[in-house]
Amino acid sequence: MVMKMEQRMQLQAPDIHQIWQQLHQIPDPELPALSITDLGMVRHVVPTEQGWQVGFTPTYSGCPATEFLINEIKTVLDSAGFQNVDVEVVLTPAWTTDWMNQDAKRRLREFGIAPPQATACEHPEHTGAICCPRCDSQHTEKISEFGSTACKALYRCTECLEPFDYFKCI
Numbered sequence: 001m002v003m004k005m006e007q008r009m010q011l012q013a014p015d016i017h018q019i020w021q022q023l024h025q026i027p028d029p030e031l032p033a034l035s036i037t038d039l040g041m042v043r044h045v046v047p048t049e050q051g052w053q054v055g056f057t058p059t060y061s062g063c064p065a066t067e068f069l070i071n072e073i074k075t076v077l078d079s080a081g082f083q084n085v086d087v088e089v090v091l092t093p094a095w096t097t098d099w100m101n102q103d104a105k106r107r108l109r110e111f112g113i114a115p116p117q118a119t120a121c122e123h124p125e126h127t128g129a130i131c132c133p134r135c136d137s138q139h140t141e142k143i144s145e146f147g148s149t150a151c152k153a154l155y156r157c158t159e160c161l162e163p164f165d166y167f168k169c170i
Contacts, residue, residue: 015082019045019052022080026072029065030149033111036069040099043090051084052077057095059151060170097170109133114155114166130166132157142166 023045024037036042036056043055054073058066070087077085097116100108105115114133129138137159147154147165156163 016045016047018080019054019077019082022076022082023054023073026069026076029068031108031111031113033107034100034104036073038101038104038107039095040101041069041095048084048086051086052082053086053088055088055090057090059095061091061094095170097167108167112164113152114164116167116169130155132160132162133164134162135160 020037020042023042024035026036028034028036028039028041031039039059041057041059043057044053045055046053054077056070056073058069066089070089073087074085100116108115110133112133114130117130130140130142131138132140132155135157137157139158140155141158142153143156143163144154146152151170152165152167154163155166
């Protein structure tokens with residue numbers, strides 16, 4: 001008797017939870033304080049006839065870490081006993097900082113990077129000042145549109161005088 005895919009999915013619900021737990025352990029190479037699930041890069045985990053499919057959206061289509069992360073997903077899940085993992089790169093819709101969870105934004109601040117302070121369709125100029133992640137001052141100024149990576153801008157706090165990256169709303 002051939003098991004229907006719906007029945008198979010119900011039987012594998014605990015496995016799906018375990019896969020998400022494993023994926024949560026994979027840090028973003030540029031932001032090691034955050035995992036790929038914190039950033040919302042994992043779109044779905046579903047069983048297939050052959051094994052598993054993980055939907056993955058890189059933070060931008062030209063991200064140099066994409067291949068590394070695809071291999072890391074496969075390696076981590078294989079080590080946890082999940083065989084035949086296919087990672088589907090999902091480019092539509094494009095990744096957005098709106099997919100970051102609130103805990104990720106808090107940890108980003110603790111890591112010394114100001115988290116996105118608006119939704120992707122808004123600009124910080126319209127939503128107020130960028131808060132300093134070190135002293136919480138709103139008295140900050142942009143030094144450069146680009147910081148340590150293209151997705152960050154470089155700011156300086158005029159209160160504590162410390163420079164910091166701001167993770168731009170994308």
